[in-house]
Amino acid sequence: MKRLVVLGGGESGIGTALLAKANGYEVFVSDKGGIKEKYKEVLIHNEIEWEDTRHTELKILNADIIMKSPGIPETADLVREIRKCGIPVLSEIEFASKFTNATLVGITGSNGKTTTATLTHHILRQELNVGLAGNIGDSFAKQVYEEDFENYVLEISSFQLDDCIGFKPHIAVLLNITPDHLDRYDYKFENYIASKFRIARNQTKDDYLIYDADDEVIVNHLKYHPVQSTLLPFSLIKTIEKGAYLDKENIKITIDNTEIIMPTSKLALEGKHNIKNAMAASTVAHLLKIRKQTIRESLENFQGVEHRLEQVLKINKVQYINDSKATNVNATYYALESMDAPTVWIVGGVDKGNDYQELFSFVNEKVKAIICLGVDNEKLMSTFGNMVDIIIETQFMSEAVKIAYKIAEAGDSVLLSPACASFDLFENYEDRGRQFKNAVRKL
Known part of the structure; x- marks a missing residue:
């Protein structure tokens, strides 16, 4: 029996613990802070061993695999010990993806992730069986454990991508890259850029990378570090043959010679950045064969995200x-x-x-x-x-x-x-x- 140690007893940690136990792992959850009462109850009910307010190294360094919360930096003493012992460290996204055959849509970027992921899910759920997870709502692992949807829209942060090894979304969306969280990347912007691009590293030509063609950081990185994926750019200023662009007041999306046209005046969300978010979400929906009418209606009635304008x-x-x-x-x-x-x-x-x-x-x-x-x-x-x-x-x-x-x-x-x-x-x-x-x- 493989031993999985979960570091961090939050949403992603508890979900991973449940999924791992259901798949025959011996599981131990350890949190240096306090675990919330509602999560303690889940662990006790499912007979999963746990500790909080400390990390007992003897119980951690005998793991076969470790899932660490994205909030724990590489510089933490315990993580350095784990690396010294050569124990593989995975993110919850990586671990959960091994237990589902669902079609995965991964969305990352410095800004707009939550809005775009929520909007994409809003469009897809009109016609598909789809879950929304990652940095948002119930954890991906918990959803795979409880109901395993046929499709998932995953909002993924750079911290989650850092511990993804074999993760491969069928559709990856890279919204933008601006300096953020540099305190976690040795204050080197290139380290953070490389982290974001991990979303496409395992993709093949049968997978898609949707990205902002107006973002110089992304375009330059692609020039020097090409990916295998089929590229579908979106732009507010360039004409795009395969992908999405703004033609006067209309969004035009072309994939496999089929076109969808959408007036921006009807978008529920205001602002240039939301035109881009709508382009990205609509491109995903178009790839997954959602009807044009459904895409249009969903963009018109989407209510936005709490705490975002x-x-x-x-x-x-x-x-x-x-x-x-x-x-x-x-x-x-x-x-x-x-x-x-x-x-x-x-x-x-x-x-x-x-x-x-x-x-x-x-x-x-x-x-x-x-x-x-x-x-x-x-x-x-x-x-x-x-x-x-x-x-x-x-x-x-x-x-x-x-x-x-x-x-x-x-x-x-x-x-x-x-x-x-x-x-x-x-x-x-x-x-x-x-x-x-x-x-x-x-x-």
Whole structure:
């Protein structure tokens, strides 16, 4: 009997433990922090051995395989010990993919993953039996264990890809690559780029790679590191023969000489970046033989994702917008780009080596005040201090929203788009977004 040790008792860890036990593995779950009560109950009910608040090396280093949570970095002492022992380390995505024959759609990129994965799933589920997993909802492993869909849309982060060895999605989507999480990649952008491209490394010519042809980082990497996959680019500025492009006000997608045309005016989601997300999702749907009418209708009625440019409330003619999911500069770039009213911008958190320069033109043009919400706001204060008349710092969401309420006038927008991780003041970006919405509702 093979022994699988799961490091991290969160969603992906518990799912992996269940799937492994059902497939005859001896399983041990170890979490250095605390495991949530609901997960402990699952482990006890399924008679899976576990520990929390510590890692017992004797029980870990005798594993045949280790599945580590994507949140645990390679630099952790325990991971170094595991590598020294030569024990294979897999991600949950890699492990679960071995136990399903489903058609896999893998979606990655620095920004837009959740929106594109959710939108793709929304279109496909109209006609197919399909699960949505990865960085979103119930874990992939748990879904394979419980109901094993015939198709999966997987939102995959670079951390998950780092421990993928044989993973091979039939359709891979690479939305964009901008510097993010560089603290995990020795501050080398090329390491992060290589990590994203792992999504296509095992693909053959019978598989597809859908990618943004306007993204120079992706295009350059493909030039010097070609992949085996059939390429289907999408673009807002080039004419694409095989793939998707913008022709005036219409999205045109051509695959195997069949064409689908979709007016952008009918898209439920606004902004240039969402035209790209729609192109990527529609290309996947087209490949999986979803009817054109279904694709069109799904794009028109898609409601978007919580914490992503989510319109919360209008109070005294001021629109409050929750974009808590913007955990890097590029995501905030999209948010500020889509603002068409004077904006009070709430920003800050854990800076991952951010370069704010690409935001300068938007800040000068659209932002009337900045509220820095973080434990350490020094970099924000010095970067933007001279650009706006009002810049204030706080460490409480309720206070940030009250300050915004005082500053904003009729016709303005208040935008929470932090450009940073949330872990200094909040549990995660969802917690940050919900606190923002609660504070707005209490105004």
